[in-house]
Amino acid sequence: MSKILLAHGSGGKLTHDLIKNVILKKYGNTILRNLSDAAVFELKKAGRLAFTTDSFVVDPVIFEGGDIGKLSVCGTVNDLAVSGAVPLYISCSLIIEEGLDKALLSRIIDSMAKEAKAAGVLIITGDTKVVERGNADKIFINTSGIGIVRYKKPISTDRIKAGDKIVINGTIADHGISVLLAREELGFKGGVKSDCASLHRLILTVLKKCSNVKFMRDPTRGGLATTMNEIASGMPFGIRLFEENIPLNESTKAACELLGLDPLYIGNEGKVVMILPEKEAGRAVAAMRSHRLGRRARIIGEVTSDYAGRVIVRTRVGGERIADMLSKEALPRIC
Amino acid sequence: MCLGIPMKVVSKKGDKAEVRSDKTARQIGIGLLKDIRVGDYVIVHAGFAIEKVDEKRAKETLDIIKEISL
Amino acid sequence: MRYVDEYRDLKLAGRLSRKIKDFAGREERSYKFMEVCGTHTNTFFRFGLKSLLPENVRLISGPGCPVCVTDTPYIDNAILLARSKDVIIVTFGDMLKVPGGSSSLYEERSEGRDIRIVYSTLDALNIAVQNPSKKVIFLAVGFETTSPTVALAALEAKNKKIKNFFIYSAHKLIPPAMKALLKDKDARIDGFMLPAHVSTIIGADAYGFLRKARIPGVISGFEPLDMMQGVLMLIRQLKADEARIEIQYNRVVKKRGNTRAQRILDKVFTVSDADWRGLGTIPRSGLKLRREFGDLDAERHFRIKRVSRATGQRYCLCAEILKGKNSPEECRHFAKACTPEGPKGPCMVSSEGSCSIHYKYGAGR
Incomplete structure (x- = not known):
């Protein structure tokens, strides 16, 4: 039997076999092994907690540089990390389409387990459902996560002021382009690797060196331009980005040109944008560069007193333009 | 709609060729052009090469821009 | 990227900007140029070129977005086709959101119709080969840049005897649309920035009518430095009281264009009247399949009625x-x-x- 059947989600023997042989084997930890209705655990001297949830529906489920399993761990770890938290525990809910290859499921579970281990988080509770063919696309994953916030200063847009600098830990648009190129119907052979990665260690490295980080966010869906707009919108300051300083892989740039897409609007899964005072910005870049995931870190922009609420891009030819929120589904624009 | 990107021809077979821009490659049709050679740069629009890029003239254009903007 | 990054050089752009400002910025008169093609409009905004030109030099956008000028009856017909049995509609991405009378292809897709986006006409042909029990209809939109690629696909379908591939043509021609614009006396245009890739196919000679109208034209590439040099060339012509067709994008465009592509286009398509959204019917401004390719013609096979709505809609500007x-x-x-x-x-x-x-x-x- 190499396919997932509806019975695998019925709660009967097949469900138990699946959980025992595929999932527990890979996520094994004492809290999960109880298989109780809820995970029960202690947080010593917890103080402030961060709690987040996210669902993953990427198509295709495997792309260069990652897959939906790795993504579902990194995404939740990163949401906790940009809130200033140290991620500890995550949950994992699988919604599987009937007929999914068991080998593919096993690969995805494997990849979740590996990423969780590498990131030092435990998967301590979960659920598995199987739906009829056509009612889901291969597999959807929901993960929730809990972490402890140890950073003293609040991470809040309220603290951002004109003159602050904007720092990123590396190249943009790699994830979105990697996924697009993996879609067979577009007919491209890719060379673009997703940046999908857990960022909490890199972020902690910076937080240790910089006591005044004002805000952090991971520019996922909608890309860097959309994230910057979320920050500036309705605020008494504007944001100016310098296009030539924004790191971009040559292969990603080429693919963007080919597909008629603007890399500023393409999603990332291993990037964090930080806003901090000018005098800490250099230190933040240096701290990032000391970490494997931040070698190409740079200051890419600044907070301005003009253009309140807006994001301005100084283009690579020296012109200025406004970068708005992403307003449409980013279809490959051949037109 | 009329987006067209210069890409390098890396191989060809009949009226199809593989073109590449950095690491991204695609198979395209070359039926609109004759005498395409491996190594040529072509303008790719909607999966077809619509013209060759003339290297000499490309350089001349840049020289002219440099000159007039002095 | 070769032949791309060189034409996005920061220093050169700054120098060209100063040159244009010195050359025209202190003048009393203003310059109003039309860029015919939407790809020029996109470059102009994406690179913030407005801030690099003096205030008395303005670029305005013309009718060069083929999806925009595709009229409502065509979309409505495409939707009717999408609703019929055993049909796959194949098109370029931007077509999905164009509103028809009461729906759009995007809404139809969410209702479960089989509507697919492709990058190339060849991909559409492949879908036909892979789905022999379905009728695959390609919504063929685009100007002279795109229509030769569709013509090649038509030839291939005929040669390989692919019986389930159909073309629903909304192809349009740029020069007739420009001529229609010139007839309008209110539209005072000082010069045309002519499209890079349409001109690659049709050649500079296709714009002879501009010379007769005493309006200068420059065929510019789509990179920022190309466009800025194009603007400078247009201003130069006006200052010298000239009205020539110049080719700035001569690394690709030739005087006579891509004659092989023109021949292929002519083999498959013939010129017809066409309805433009916003502009109405323009004589001899569209392409329909020749009689010899009738088997591939969606209009003929599915007996699509051609509804002409000569007036553009009045809702907006x-x-x-x-x-x-x-x-x-x-x-x-x-x-x-x-x-x-x-x-x-x-x-x-x-x-x-x-x-x-x-x-x-x-x-x-």
């Missing part, structure tokens, strides 16, 4: 915007009732439409 008489910001619906999420007028629909580009780059808000 799109017609005036397509003619270059008004800018998007001057339309009372712009960024209010009409946005990319809920487009009302055609210029907001496609990512190459001038309203959509103005909106995306935040002009006027």
Whole structure:
């Protein structure tokens, strides 16, 4: 039997076999092994907690540089990390389409387990459902996560002021382009690797060196331009980005040109944008560069007193333009 | 709609060729052009090469821009 | 990237900008140029070229977005086709959101119709080969850049005897649309920035009518330095009281164009009258399949009635915007009732439409 059947989600023997042989084997930890209705655990001297949830529906489920399993761990770890938290525990809910290859499921579970281990988080509770063919696309994953916030200063847009600098830990648009190129119907052979990665260690490295980080966010869906707009919108300051300083892989740039897409609007899964005072910005870049995931870190922009609420891009030819929120589904624009 | 990107021809077979821009490659049709050679740069629009890029003239254009903007 | 990055050089752009400002910026007169092609509009906004030109030099967008000018009856027919049994509709991405009379292909797809987006006509042909029990209809939109690629696919379908591939042509021609614009006396245009890739196919000689009208034209490439040099060349001609067709993009465009592509186009398509959204019917401005390719012609096979609606819609200023008489910001619906999420007028629909580009780059808000 190499396919997932509806019975695998019925709660009967097949469900138990699946959980025992595929999932527990890979996520094994004492809290999960109880298989109780809820995970029960202690947080010593917890103080402030961060709690987040996210669902993953990427198509295709495997792309260069990652897959939906790795993504579902990194995404939740990163949401906790940009809130200033140290991620500890995550949950994992699988919604599987009937007929999914068991080998593919096993690969995805494997990849979740590996990423969780590498990131030092435990998967301590979960659920598995199987739906009829056509009612889901291969597999959807929901993960929730809990972490402890140890950073003293609040991470809040309220603290951002004109003159602050904007720092990123590396190249943009790699994830979105990697996924697009993996879609067979577009007919491209890719060379673009997703940046999908857990960022909490890199972020902690910076937080240790910089006591005044004002805000952090991971520019996922909608890309860097959309994230910057979320920050500036309705605020008494504007944001100016310098296009030539924004790191971009040559292969990603080429693919963007080919597909008629603007890399500023393409999603990332291993990037964090930080806003901090000018005098800490250099230190933040240096701290990032000391970490494997931040070698190409740079200051890419600044907070301005003009253009309140807006994001301005100084283009690579020296012109200025406004970068708005992403307003449409980013279809490959051949037109 | 009329987006067209210069890409390098890396191989060809009949009226199809593989073109590449950095690491991204695609198979395209070359039926609109004759005498395409491996190594040529072509303008790719909607999966077809619509013209060759003339290297000499490309350089001349840049020289002219440099000159007039002095 | 070769032949791309060189034409995006920061220093050279700065120098060209100063040159244009020195050359024209101190003059009393103003310059109003129309860029015919939406790809030029996109470069202009994406690279913020407006801030690099003096205030008395203006670029306005013309009718060069094929998706925008595709009229409502065509979309309605495409939707009817999508609803029929055993049909796969194949098209370029931007077509999905174009509003028809009461629905769009995007809405139809969410209802479960089989509507697929492709990058190339060849991909459409492959879908036909892979789905022999389905009728695959390619919605063929585009100007002279795109139509030769469709012509090649038609030839291949005929040669390989692919019986389930159909073409529904809404192909349009640029020179007749420009001629129609010139007839309008209110549209005072000092010069044309001519499209890079349409001209690659049709050649510089196709614009002879501009010389007769005493209006200068420059075929410019789509990179920022190309466009800036094109602007400078147009100003030079006007100062010298000339009206020539110059080729700035001569690394690709030839005087006579791509004659092989022209021959292939002519083999498959014949010139016909066409309905333009916003502009109405323009004589001899479209392409339909020749009789010899009747088996591939969706209009013939599915007995599509050609409904001509000579008047453009009156809801918004799109017609005036397509003619270059008004800018998007001057339309009372712009960024209010009409946005990319809920487009009302055609210029907001496609990512190459001038309203959509103005909106995306935040002009006027």
